[in-house]
Amino acid sequence: MFLEIKNLKVKGNGQEILKGVNLKIKKGECQALLGPNASGKSTFVQVIAGNPKYQISRGKIIFRGKEITKLPPEKRTKLGIALAWQNPPAIKGIRLDRLLKKINLGLKGPKRKFGSKLDFDGNLLSRQVNLDFSGGEKKMSELLQVLSLNPQLVILDEIDSGLDIKRLEKMARLIRKELINKKIALLLITHSGTILRFLKPQLTNVMLDGKIICREKNYQKVLRVIKKYGYDKCKKCPLWAS
DSSP states (O other), X not given: OOEEEEEXXXXXXXXXXXXXXXXXXXXXXXXXXXXXXXXXXXXXXXXXXXXXXXXXXXXEXXXXXXXXXXXXXXXXXXXXXXXXXXXXXXXXXXEHHHHHHHXXXXXXXXXXXXXXXXXXXXXXXXXXXXXXXXXXXXHHHXXXXXXXXXXXXXXXXXXXXXOOHHXXXXXXXXXXXXXXXXXXXEEEEESSOTTHHHHOOSEEEEEETTEEEEEESOHHHHHHHHHHHOTTTGGGSGGGGO
């Protein structure tokens, strides 16, 4: 198994946020994780990335056969885990193209080139990182930074939030071309699930109250239920009480 999460329990600010999460992702597989706000999705991905803000009280994180539960974030990045932040910070004084180049120079293996064809408006690469970027531009900036790492596992946290359909389609095309078609393992975190219509994950998970309570191969079925009933319908699932 490429990534395996075993019975993960996590605390933050003295409160238990994740309450026994299990997840398995195969090499080259695309999975989605849906859930309402405050369900634990972002905490989950931050813990996978190694954010020391959270305390793991139980469970294991295994990546490519190696337990990484206690590894610092920089070592996880070197192993091939890359996270696109939901709310990325601005970096004043550093142009995006220069940041991408610096990331590339720090890596072993093939280097990646980014041209204007990946750009939203023709000058994104020449601007300071996330400074006065629109919501969509920040998402593209994050995705380009993730791609520059030549990752083995990519986690996209709410990459579709705040995007109109045109930009969402462009984002999805880039994700499919650079990640899915190249068999890079992918975990999509989303509240609305809109991007799933373009990327068609092999497995869709639903998280509620710090637990994954549903796993469904048919992402369309999950989206139909959530669109019609909201996440309240998920709470009535027999798996919720297990």
